[in-house]
Amino acid sequence: MDFNDKLPIYIQIMNYLKRKITSGEISECDKLPSVREFSSKLKVNPNTVQRAYQELEREDLVFTKRGMGTFVTEDDDVIMKLKKDTAKEVISNFIGEIKGLNFDDDEIIEIILNEIKKED
């Protein structure tokens, strides 16, 4: 993981973990690496990782069990909401760009359907 963005590191760590959760690489109830372990892997200050975990906890995506570590939420709804939020973000980016190509709405939908069929 590279941190060459201009964003705060803890937000980058959060985004990284969110991607892992939405893609299913880390699934419900999985234990996240310990702060020390993860900070050593990412080569960042443990306090930064701690902060990222705290922020994720505030968003209800993870929870801590005293003395056991940090775990991904068991609540499907929360994960579904994260997925939908992420999807919204992806789509709004997409729409922004495709509108720049000067297609009207029907044309856009048609292009999307064609592409999805190809993927299948």
Add this chain to the structure above:
Amino acid sequence: MGKYIKYEIKGTYKVILGILAIVLIATTVLYNYTAKKEFSIIIALASMLIFGTFLSAFLYIVGSFRKELYEDRGYLTFTLPLTGNQILGAKLIVAFMWFFLLGSITVSYNIFMLAKTSGEMINFKELLSLINGSEIISFAIMILISGISTLILIYFSMALGRVTLKNKKIGGMWFIIFLVLSTIIAWIQMKIVTISPYYINLKDWSIVNSNISSLFQIEMGSSSLMFSTGEYSYVNILGFVTNIIAGIILFLGTGHIIENKIDL
């Protein structure tokens, strides 16, 4: 401080033992190859060897203190949780120990070689009575104390030189400070000896006044710290006390500089 003494010894023993080994070999060679010649020459050469031993040990010890002030090792020494006096005290104790060791071994070895090469049986009884004589012991202690106060004076000069002259390695500065301070101390001592002409006889601990005793007038001027007639050795009491006080002041001064003033 005990711990620091341990590491002072660990850091210096190789060189000191090296010096000792060299001088013992040289002494052996000296006695074996010049055995047929005049003993007075041998004794003169042997004395020079002993002097050389002390000088090289002295220079080595002074040099290693200099390294603390001017080289990277000071970064370790002066960030230890020790006071300046502890560091300095440990260094002086170890120096004292080395001088004592070198002195007693080289002198004993010379006596041994002398007895061996002269072919006579050593009269141990006589030898022991000689060594046990309070005169020799007090004299040796006196010399060691003077040596240590000289060492303190040198340390003080170096520390002061390091503090006053910040642009690094002007090596000679401490020596100038050293000369000036020695002159001042010698002058004060001389004044005190003149004012208080009371001497102590190192053999029977009797006290004499050099202005009254005719013996002194003949033997030497009346303002000397230490002297000996054929039979007795005398030390000026207040002069010697001055020496010790100067030593203590310089010790505390150096400790203070090391702890509070040094800019590495």
Add this chain to the structure above:
Amino acid sequence: MGNLVEIKKLSKNYFNKKALDNLDLNIEEGKVLGILGPNGSGKTTLIKILTGLLRQSKGEVLIDGHNVGVYTKSIVSYLPDRNFLYNWMTIEDAFKFYIDFYSDFDLKRGEELLDFMKLGKDMKITSLSKGMTEKLNLTLVLSRKAKLYILDEPIAGVDPVARDQILDAIIKNYDSNSSMIITTHLVRDMENLFDDVAFLKDGGIILKGNAEKLREEKGKSIDEIYKEIFSK
């Protein structure tokens, strides 16, 4: 949390040259502070005052409420930017030395770190390369459970492999009850270690703050901010 280190109006003059000029800086407990600046900006002067190797001309320095002295030396673990161990030592001797003088030395941690750095106890100090010396020094410094760690240019002049090992060792052994000061001009490699940063220029601090906040406010990495400040 309180401040472990408080520096008030600190100045240091060398004859007519000002090495530090009226500098104010606090270091919070449990935080890692990066002091960033090019060579000659006053970083090393500041560090040396904190470790008792230099005296300030003016101002006050308090570490854990004490003036710099025997007590502060016992709670500060200092990594100088040079080989400071005695030349006659082996690594074993250096370990014993640290155990003897610092009651907070953790031998177990020391041995693990030594192993991690791939150094052997029988090696002689004088036989070590620059990178190995740096790794050994860091091993000793991090093996203490000190209240304050001061690392002066910990990765300057070492190869990339050693650099990674050193960063790893710092992260693994830093614990949040201690504070740490790291000086560096290699900002890119180290910026993710800092909670707070202070930019030092010509003996004064021209910018300081929480690293994440600075990234957020300026929309730039600390490295980019550094370049912006010092390329002028």
